[in-house]
Amino acid sequence: MYGAFALSMFGVLNLFPLQYEGAAYQDGKGTSIWDTFTATHPEKILDHSTGNVAEDFYHHTKEDIALMKEIGLDSFRFSISWSRVLPKGKLSGGVNEQGVKFYNDLINELLYKGIQPCITLFHWDTPQALEDEYDGFLSIDIVNDYHDYAEFCFKEFGDRVKLWTTFNEPNTFSSEGYATGTTAPGRCSSYVGNCTFGNSGIEPYMVAHHILLSHAIAVKLYKEKYQASQMGEIGITVSTFWMVPKYQTIASSKAASRALDFAFGW
Secondary structure, three states, X not given: OOOOOOOOOOOEEEEOHHHHOOOOOOOOOOOEHHHHHHXXXXXXXOOOOOOXXXXXXXXXXXXXXXXXXXXOOOEEEEEOOHHHHOOOOOHHHOOOHHHHHHHHHHHHHHHHOOOEEEEEOOOOOOEHHXXXXXXXXXXXXXXXXXXXXXXXXHHXXXXXXXXXXXXXXHHHHHHHHHOOOOOOOOOOOOOOOOOOOOOOOOHHHHHHHHHHHHHHXXXXXXXXXXXXXXXXXXXXXXXXXXXXXXXXXXXXXXXHHHHHHHHHOO
């Protein structure tokens, strides 16, 4: 890449609850598939670590936001831990008011420091209760529960949050969680890796389909019911490598295009 970045570009930090929040079993938070995965498959984590404490942001929110301000960040994109606000994954299972307060306090502190809050609704941490009930994103049932969760977040936080992401890197979640089994929930075919359950040839596509349906229903909901009053934007976050043909042949060109479609064609 050559030239200069636009002056309007943000200095942005993006984090996943497992990486930084900590307090995995405190203040009413429900279990996520990552809590289960790190506890039952430590051999799949390079240093056998968990997210139980992580960076302990949960207990050091103000100090860490002060550091963000000090280094000049304009925006903080963080993920709501679904099971921290809805421990059972469903509205019918009850709301964890302590979890809601944590995110409200976080948003308010960011705004007080002049840092724009951006929320990711899902970053790979399906509530374990939904995984136990119907296998999480392998089931069409996840779409309605995701809709309810998204609407809860729009209602609770949308008056102050103007940038929303429905899913972070759905391509990675569906492939590593369901094709290679290297991340939660750790499913794959036996010929691929050390997984107890899974089908690497089918399940990643089922998960991808249900993610896209969930994304669509959340975006439709936001645009039709909340965008006019809250004046925000909503989208999805996809990461990819950029593929180029190795050889100047039709076959090589098609291979590069196909690889890009699989990674980025969401």
